Amino acid sequence: MAKKINQDIMSKTYSTFDLNLASVLLTAGCKLIELDRSNIKKVKFIFKHQKGIERIINDFWDDKIILPARTLLNNQKALKNRIYSDI
Numbered sequence: 001m002a003k004k005i006n007q008d009i010m011s012k013t014y015s016t017f018d019l020n021l022a023s024v025l026l027t028a029g030c031k032l033i034e035l036d037r038s039n040i041k042k043v044k045f046i047f048k049h050q051k052g053i054e055r056i057i058n059d060f061w062d063d064k065i066i067l068p069a070r071t072l073l074n075n076q077k078a079l080k081n082r083i084y085s086d087i
Contacts, residue, residue, distance in 0.1 A: 012048065012049050013033060013046050013047060013048060013049050014030075014046075014047045014048075014049050014053055014057075015036070015044050015045060015046045015047070016044070016045050016047075017042050017043070017044055017045070018045075019045075019076065019079060019080070020060075020076070021057065021060055022045035022047075022079055023072055023073075023075050023076035023079055024056065024060045024065055024067065024072065025045075025047055025053070025056060025057075026075045026078075026079065027067045027068070027071050027072045027075045028056045028065075028067065030047045030048065030050060030053055030056070031047060031048040031050070032045060032046070032047055033046045033047060033048055034046050035082060035083065043083050045079070
């Protein structure tokens with residue numbers, strides 16, 4: 001039963017270790033749920049899985065994403081601040 005619950009939780013989220021992709025997802029309006037710090041060498045960004053997230057990810061990897069540059073950079077800076085904060 002616990003395995004089923006974990007699968008349900010995992011299917012409702014998308015996670016990445018990639019700061020640039022996380023910045024793009026945040027800028028595109030995806031909801032950041034939490035930062036997983038269980039690995040001491042890197043942080044995992046966990047987003048709510050929502051309609052259209054696969055398209056955003058594919059557009060990012062295909063270099064077709066179009067987003068406001070200043071907002072993207074501000075979101076990347078905010079994510080870095082969250083990574084290095086004690087919270």
